[in-house]
Amino acid sequence: MKAFAIVVKGVETSETGFKNLERSSKKVKNDFKVERFEATTPEFANVSLAGNGIKWTYPWEGEKIDIASGMTLKSYPTAYKERRIACFMSHFRLWHECIKRDEPILVLEHDSLFLQKLNYDYILESKFDIIGINNPLMATRKAKLFHDMIKEHPQEIQQVPDIDEFNVPQGLAGNSAYIIKPDGAKNVLDAAKRFGGWPNDALMCKQIIPKMGVTRTFYTKVQGLPSTTTG
Numbered sequence: 001m002k003a004f005a006i007v008v009k010g011v012e013t014s015e016t017g018f019k020n021l022e023r024s025s026k027k028v029k030n031d032f033k034v035e036r037f038e039a040t041t042p043e044f045a046n047v048s049l050a051g052n053g054i055k056w057t058y059p060w061e062g063e064k065i066d067i068a069s070g071m072t073l074k075s076y077p078t079a080y081k082e083r084r085i086a087c088f089m090s091h092f093r094l095w096h097e098c099i100k101r102d103e104p105i106l107v108l109e110h111d112s113l114f115l116q117k118l119n120y121d122y123i124l125e126s127k128f129d130i131i132g133i134n135n136p137l138m139a140t141r142k143a144k145l146f147h148d149m150i151k152e153h154p155q156e157i158q159q160v161p162d163i164d165e166f167n168v169p170q171g172l173a174g175n176s177a178y179i180i181k182p183d184g185a186k187n188v189l190d191a192a193k194r195f196g197g198w199p200n201d202a203l204m205c206k207q208i209i210p211k212m213g214v215t216r217t218f219y220t221k222v223q224g225l226p227s228t229t230t231g
Contacts (some may be wrong), residue, residue, distance in 0.1 A: 001120055001179075003030075003106035004037040004097070006090045008228055014039070017110035017225050024114040032118075034108065040089040042082035048089045049197055056085060057196030065167075069195050069208055072167045076199055077230050084199060087229045091175065091200040092192065098185035109176040111223045118219045120179065126157045128213035129184030130204065132172035135218035139174035140201075146173060156216045160206045169198075169205035171212060177220040184211065 005021055008014035018036065025034045040048050049056060057066070060081060063074040078084045091107065098105045104124055112134070123131050136146035142163045149161035164170055172178055180188075187209050195203065206212045 001032055001104060001106060001124070002101065003032050003034045003108060004094055005034050005108040005110055005112070006039045006094070007036050007110050008039045008041065011228055013225050014110045014228055017112075017223055020223060021108065021110060021112050021114070028114045028117040030114065030118055032106075037090070037094060040086045040093065042080060042086045045082040045085035045089055049085055052089075052092065054092075054192055054197045058198040058202065066195065070167060071169050071205070071207060072165075073169070073198070073202065079230065083229050085197065088197055088200050088203075092189070095180065095185040095189050098180050099182050099189070102182055104179055104181045106179050107175075107177070108220070110228075111225045112177045112220045113223050114220055116217075116219055123157060123179055123215065124181075126213065127211060128157060129181045129187065129211040130172070130209065130213070131157065131179045132160070132175075132177065132212075132214040133179065133217075133219040134173045134177040135221040136173035137221070138224055139176060139222045140172075143173070150214055150216055153216065157213050158216065160212050160214055166207070169202045169207060171201055171205040171209070172214065174222065175201040175204060176222055184209070187211075 005018055007018045022034055059073055059075045061075050066073050094107050136143045145163050188204050191203055191208050
């Protein structure tokens with residue numbers, strides 16, 4: 001399986017995070033190499049967005065009800081809009097990469113860290129098209145609830161838990177580590193065309209993207225590095 005880590009070239013936090021990620025993958029003896037994937041940079045974010053025919057529709061302040069999806073969208077803390085858009089476009093490009101290769105890929109952000117060897121065969125054989133492998137702690141909102149609900153469930157691969165009201169986008173734990181199959185990539189790209197550009201972890205929510213799951217075993221965690229998106 002191909003594994004790609006999104007790295008912002010020349011940004012020390014991202015470069016250091018990627019080196020830590022590489023070391024952790026070798027330490028747990030993964031049977032794949034984590035390949036560097038150059039992130040979309042903020043200066044090209046809007047051009048890349050428009051070039052792919054996508055309009056940013058997620059609110060920058062406050063919240064709104066998105067009529068098309070029925071979701072209540074709450075703004076993310078974002079000092080520089082272009083950084084948020086660049087993060088979305090980096091994942092967007094990897095979704096295209098998945099379809100181009102016509103095979104599942106592992107998507108990682110630079111701040112991921114492997115905790116144990118990724119046994120992915122059983123994940124690829126599951127009914128789910130997008131599968132999160134990350135420990136929710138420090139990685140998402142309501143992290144402890146997310147964590148505990150997964151651990152209370154006996155199945156090794158399970159549906160994304162309900163941690164909020166039905167109209168609040170709920171997906172993976174921060175989208176910093178997930179396996180995506182071509183059908184999953186197609187569904188999320190179709191969602192971007194239909195609903196517009198959103199933060200990738202909001203767009204990839206179980207209310208609008210089918211067959212989303214998480215592993216009960218946490219194969220990765222976040223390093224706790226300063227965010228290159230919110231700041």
